Amino acid sequence: MLLKLSDVVSGYTDMDIIRGVSLEVHKGEIVTIIGPNGSGKSTLMKTIFGLVRLRSGKIEFDGVDISRLRTDKIVRRGMAYVPQERNVFPSLTVMENLEMGAFIRKDKFREGLEEVLTIFPELKDKTGQKVGTMSGGEQKMVAIGRALVLKPTLLLLDEPSSGLSPKLIDNLFKKLVSINELGTSLMIVEQNAKKSLTVSHRGYVLEMGMKRFEGEGKSLLTNEEVKALYLGG
Numbered sequence: 001m002l003l004k005l006s007d008v009v010s011g012y013t014d015m016d017i018i019r020g021v022s023l024e025v026h027k028g029e030i031v032t033i034i035g036p037n038g039s040g041k042s043t044l045m046k047t048i049f050g051l052v053r054l055r056s057g058k059i060e061f062d063g064v065d066i067s068r069l070r071t072d073k074i075v076r077r078g079m080a081y082v083p084q085e086r087n088v089f090p091s092l093t094v095m096e097n098l099e100m101g102a103f104i105r106k107d108k109f110r111e112g113l114e115e116v117l118t119i120f121p122e123l124k125d126k127t128g129q130k131v132g133t134m135s136g137g138e139q140k141m142v143a144i145g146r147a148l149v150l151k152p153t154l155l156l157l158d159e160p161s162s163g164l165s166p167k168l169i170d171n172l173f174k175k176l177v178s179i180n181e182l183g184t185s186l187m188i189v190e191q192n193a194k195k196s197l198t199v200s201h202r203g204y205v206l207e208m209g210m211k212r213f214e215g216e217g218k219s220l221l222t223n224e225e226v227k228a229l230y231l232g233g
């Protein structure tokens, strides 16, 4: 087991947003979390990554209790996170963005950079370009590359396909599968539920901060209730 949440409760104000969620990511898996807007998907990821404080419950990562660990300590243990928004530094170049990703462990940068450029060869000739001048699809690659550069064992991705055209979305999911095949487990929050569940080993449906369904990616895709409620029929 790589990641294990037990009865996790968290939130920002006195109201709880995540209200007792238990879930798991096994080594090697792609796991997708879907759910309506405001159901707490982003909050759940921020809680796992130590950006929102846990109120009760437990989070274990690679056999260690990380419930009270600071984010930089969690990163050192091998977790990375690509936020839903503001996930690149637009005024910096591609290379500078990737270097920022590795600032916590500079010794890993060379090796990590090679892997990032293997997965995103599109970036090879653009390492000196300012990220703010690049297309949405390219900026997305930089954002993911920045998280990948430390060769994480678990990568959290919050809505990686948002804002991309259907063709770029297909391309992105192929990249995510390649990243997984190279040994990184993925937890993906997605609006594009069908696409994401199709490439996922397992998935969860979150509603109002609680787990509503769980199962294999393909079985959620064919579950009549899940289809009607969350996959647009």
Ligand SMILES: Nc1ncnc2c1ncn2[C@@H]1O[C@H](COP(=O)(O)OP(=O)(O)OP(=O)(O)O)[C@@H](O)[C@H]1O
Pocket (backbone or CB within 6 Å): 012, 013, 017, 035, 036, 037, 038, 039, 040, 041, 042, 043, 044, 084
């Ligand atoms: N920084 C914050 N301070 C207070 N409340 C917040 C904050 N961020 C989110 N919330 C609230 O927490 C709830 C869950 O928000 P969250 O962003 O986790 O949902 P989500 O499932 O990711 O939604 P979306 O699909 O729109 O991205 C919402 O009611 C939201 O208003």
Ligand SMILES: [Mg+2]
Pocket (backbone or CB within 6 Å): 041, 042, 043, 084, 158
């Ligand atoms: Mg969100």
